[in-house]
Amino acid sequence: MPLTRDDAEQLLEQLYATAEVLGSEIKPAAATLMIRDLRNYERAEVEQALARCRAEINGRLTLAAILERVPSANAYLSANEAWALALASMDEAETVVWTEEIAKALGVASPILTEGDKVGARMAFIAAYEREVEQAKAKGSQPSWKPSLGHDPQRREMALQEAAEAGKLPAPRVEALLPPPEKPVTEEGRAQVREITNHLRDLIAGRDQEAARRREEQRQKQEARRQELVAQAEQRMRERNNATQRRA
Incomplete structure (x- = not known):
């Protein structure tokens, strides 16, 4: 849930205190902007991130340092992880659970990959993916995971169950995509x-x-x-x- 006004005021005080602990100062205008940029994250996450900043860094407190320690701010896969997932999706037998950002970046890289230039395709993919993720983060969006189903039923079941365990897909959605369990044979x-x-x-x-x-x-x-x-x-x-x- 986004920060309430009371949350923002409490975090603003913690922001000043954290900067002081690290031996630096933050001007009110800069601190207000930082809280505004953090408004889409849970208060508990931001408080934990500030606590980690106090324990792990020295010197000036930056917004980047805080965001690096906010779990939901780093929910997107890294570019290399996304590239590996995109390559797996090229196998029609494979089921992958990916995001719109990965799918769009693969659309940019696919023509290059089809020509056999894997290095050039990877570079194009990473550039496109990082651009898509930056735009999503700027909007305060979180990854929206979607399945791309392959025709191998065993791989499909494994990929969907792993996605459910990782919290990427809700269990009812996974159950709807899998065949019903076999009923035991009675006498x-x-x-x-x-x-x-x-x-x-x-x-x-x-x-x-x-x-x-x-x-x-x-x-x-x-x-x-x-x-x-x-x-x-x-x-x-x-x-x-x-x-x-x-x-x-």
Whole structure:
């Protein structure tokens, strides 16, 4: 939740005190600007960042030093981390969970990468990504993580579960993107499977028997026809023999 007016006043006092502990001073106008630039962060985060500044640095207190120690101000991936994720997304089997800034930067680098210039593509990506992140931070935006689903179901499940554990995606969203868990097979279910299997086996056996019966009928018909032809041939032979004997 952004800072309230009371939060801002309390943090302003802590800002002056932290600068004094570090042996420096902050003018009221500069301190007010620093609080204004910190207005989109949680008060507890800013207080923790100031405490770390008092313990870790010496000399002048700067806004950059404070922001380096605000966790949500550093929620974006580094340019090299984002580049590795962008490269993984080029594999159609891979599922990645990334931000709009990474997707836009990859759009800039993709034509160069397609030409085979990986070094040039990386340089173009990093420049584009850092520009997108700076613009987002200037607006006080936080990373908005979105899944890009690959076709490998095992990799998809692993990537989505890792994103849920890291707090990048809400659990209900992950559940909606994954197939429902398999239900355990009950004894009733096994009985149904056996019944269906037996029915199919009977059908197949019945068809086999019917086919065998038809083949036997066909064989018998062919044999009867053969016997008929043989008898006809023998009859003609006898008739020719009788005719020959009469002429003799």
